Amino acid sequence: MNTQLAIQVTGLTKAYRGRAALSALDLQLAPGQIVGLMGDNGSGKTTLLKVLAGALADWQGDVRVAGFAPGPDSKALVSFLPDASFLPDSHKPDDSIALYARFFTDFDEQKAREMIDFFGLPWDRTLKEMSKGMREKLQISLAMSRRAKVYLLDEPISGVDPASRDIILRGILSNFDEDALLLISTHLIQDVEQIVDSVLFLKGGEVLLQGEADALRAEHSSSLDALFRKVYAS
Amino acid sequence: MKIDDSRPIWAQLVDEFRRRIAAGEWMPGAKVPSVRELALELGVNPNTVQKALGEVDRLGLATTERTAGRFVTTDADAIVDARAALAASTVDSFITTATGLGMSLDDATTLLSRRWAAHDTNTNEGDAR
Numbered sequence: 001m002n003t004q005l006a007i008q009v010t011g012l013t014k015a016y017r018g019r020a021a022l023s024a025l026d027l028q029l030a031p032g033q034i035v036g037l038m039g040d041n042g043s044g045k046t047t048l049l050k051v052l053a054g055a056l057a058d059w060q061g062d063v064r065v066a067g068f069a070p071g072p073d074s075k076a077l078v079s080f081l082p083d084a085s086f087l088p089d090s091h092k093p094d095d096s097i098a099l100y101a102r103f104f105t106d107f108d109e110q111k112a113r114e115m116i117d118f119f120g121l122p123w124d125r126t127l128k129e130m131s132k133g134m135r136e137k138l139q140i141s142l143a144m145s146r147r148a149k150v151y152l153l154d155e156p157i158s159g160v161d162p163a164s165r166d167i168i169l170r171g172i173l174s175n176f177d178e179d180a181l182l183l184i185s186t187h188l189i190q191d192v193e194q195i196v197d198s199v200l201f202l203k204g205g206e207v208l209l210q211g212e213a214d215a216l217r218a219e220h221s222s223s224l225d226a227l228f229r230k231v232y233a234s
Numbered sequence: 235m236k237i238d239d240s241r242p243i244w245a246q247l248v249d250e251f252r253r254r255i256a257a258g259e260w261m262p263g264a265k266v267p268s269v270r271e272l273a274l275e276l277g278v279n280p281n282t283v284q285k286a287l288g289e290v291d292r293l294g295l296a297t298t299e300r301t302a303g304r305f306v307t308t309d310a311d312a313i314v315d316a317r318a319a320l321a322a323s324t325v326d327s328f329i330t331t332a333t334g335l336g337m338s339l340d341d342a343t344t345l346l347s348r349r350w351a352a353h354d355t356n357t358n359e360g361d362a363r
Binding site for chain 1: 237239240241242243244270273274277278279280281282347
């Protein structure tokens with residue numbers, strides 16, 4: 001077991017024009033688990049993921065990802081899937097694979113091809129010609145095919161149909177490296193309820209609740225979804 | 235298997251794996267599917283599967299060999315015990331419901347015999363639920 005924390009955050013504060021998106025947030029996450037990052041819109045999920053990914057500057061606090069402060073060293077070990085599409089519309093899957101292979105030394109091209117086939121994506125179509133669900137699947141194939149220490153997936157299953165959601169979750173499960181940390185954000189807890197080891201509820205830029213999924217179910221005799229609704233309402 | 239999100243998943247997996255062994259779906263001495271295969275089949279977290287399989291080991295229903303993997307026990311007594319325990323807990327929940335309906339042991343026995351016969355002749359109509 002690797003005892004080094006995959007993510008260590010102390011007193012992280014990030015404000016946009018004076019409005020705090022994250023306020024004095026503390027967080028410690030061990031590797032080897034899937035963590036659900038949950039919260040309603042505006043709770044700070046995306047901001048937190050962007051800070052961890054090294055995609056945001058201008059924040060206060062101490063942040064360590066895979067042992068490094070966010071920057072080139074951490075980015076080499078972190079696979080970040082943003083919520084917005086980041087690939088050119090003109091790309092076919094082969095073009096995107098080539099792009100990833102050029103940018104990331106830990107990218108496993110073979111694995112990406114296998115995942116794209118697993119998802120049944122068309123090799124001859126451009127992203128422009130693909131459905132939203134297909135584009136999500138392509139981006140997940142690429143993000144999960146890096147041999148990273150930390151995977152940050154921002155709302156990877158929002159806006160896709162239930163059948164696609166299930167197959168995406170299967171793709172994530174079957175390609176998850178058991179020594180890595182996978183942090184997956186969603187506002188639909190039910191969707192990830194059964195695949196997470198632990199959960200982190202954010203509200204107003206602060207950690208509202210954090211715990212091991214089965215321990216929370218045992219303690220509250222409820223699903224994470226029901227628990228989330230309850231603690232949010234209070 | 236249908237997972238109930240309001241109860242710890244690992245405990246439900248332990249029940250499911252015990253059932254598979256008791257029912258002979260996983261035969262004595264057979265290799266238990268890998269953690270990853272089970273996680274994918276059931277759509278659950280691999281660590282949760284690992285934890286549940288550890289408990290199945292602890293219950294003496296499987297053994298893990300360092301290199302070869304995990305195997306269902308060949309200890310016939312352990313499997314018989316598991317089957318008996320599973321049957322007992324099913325009967326216990328039946329008793330709880332039956333007594334809650336004000337049934338006596340005689341009522342319950344009579345009902346059980348009648349339903350049992352109906353179940354044998356026509357499993358569809360025998361479905362009490």
